[in-house]
Amino acid sequence: MLVRIIGTDLPGRGPGPEAGRLRLGNVHVGVQRKAEVVSRVPATADGARWEFEVTSREVDGLLDVGGPWVHGRPGARFLYLSWGSVDGEAFAMFRRAKLLFGDIPTALLRQAHEGAGVLVASLGLTDQDGGPISARVRPPAVTWTLR
Numbered sequence: 001m002l003v004r005i006i007g008t009d010l011p012g013r014g015p016g017p018e019a020g021r022l023r024l025g026n027v028h029v030g031v032q033r034k035a036e037v038v039s040r041v042p043a044t045a046d047g048a049r050w051e052f053e054v055t056s057r058e059v060d061g062l063l064d065v066g067g068p069w070v071h072g073r074p075g076a077r078f079l080y081l082s083w084g085s086v087d088g089e090a091f092a093m094f095r096r097a098k099l100l101f102g103d104i105p106t107a108l109l110r111q112a113h114e115g116a117g118v119l120v121a122s123l124g125l126t127d128q129d130g131g132p133i134s135a136r137v138r139p140p141a142v143t144w145t146l147r
Helices: 017-024 106-113
Strands: 002-008 027-033 036-042 050-052 053-061 064-067 078-087 090-100 119-126 144-147
Touching: 002 078, 027 050, 036 078, 036 090, 053 106, 064 106, 064 144, 106 119, 106 144
Parallel strands: 002 119
Antiparallel strands: 002 050, 027 036, 027 078, 053 064, 078 090, 119 144
16 A cells, blocks of 8 residues: 655744754654654754655454554554654764554555555644644644545
8 A cells, every 4th residue: 555645834934933954954754664764854844744664464354454564463553654854974862752543444454455546644844833843733733545
């Protein structure tokens, strides 16, 4: 199953002291693959987009997802968007956002499993205080669609 995450409203683009700290700290956001944060995008970018494959299978009449991008135990699977400061090749993570598969409408997830399209998560990446979005990101803050 192909998953695409589209992030808008990155926090390093805004005015104010938080955006300034993010710019000075060379903060980036990326998707977490196992323990590594890859495809990092600066917090000052116009937008972010990640696309990757996850496996899906039927288990006792329910769909389960897996693969190196997927974290959590069965029934509580999720994706991580991880924030950190970049210094050369080093990435010092300080915050993560979780996108839970359990928040995706069952019919939509099943259509993606059956190959009807790309499963797309769209979300703003700035929280209400002007910083990087973190913790569990639930609808309506994230919108899941099939394209």
